[in-house]
Amino acid sequence: MRVDLPASAHRVWDDSPAAGWEDAFLSGNGGYGIMVLGDPYAERVIVNHHHFVLPNGTHDAQPPRLAHLLPRPGCPARTGCRTPCTNTTW
Numbered sequence: 001m002r003v004d005l006p007a008s009a010h011r012v013w014d015d016s017p018a019a020g021w022e023d024a025f026l027s028g029n030g031g032y033g034i035m036v037l038g039d040p041y042a043e044r045v046i047v048n049h050h051h052f053v054l055p056n057g058t059h060d061a062q063p064p065r066l067a068h069l070l071p072r073p074g075c076p077a078r079t080g081c082r083t084p085c086t087n088t089t090w
Contacts, residue, residue: 021046 018024018037024046025036032049 012025014025017039021035021037023037027034027036028048030050032047034048035046036043037046038044
């Protein structure tokens with residue numbers, strides 16, 4: 001059954017069921033998450049919660065601060081020029 005929704009409606013649509021978790025529809029809020037996959041009326045819903053994997057010593061872990069180690073962008077990022085720039089310093 002197909003329901004025609006207005007063009008402005010927010011929705012996710014796919015023309016075939018997700019065969020594996022790699023193609024599943026995802027939802028969550030950071031504390032828990034779900035993946036929905038499989039044929040209609042035989043869906044598989046995989047639920048995960050941070051309590052299932054924590055504490056593993058990483059609850060307060062922060063990403064490493066590496067920005068200062070990367071080269072600064074050259075002229076295309078600053079001026080919008082189309083010529084490739086080999087200068088990575090300012």
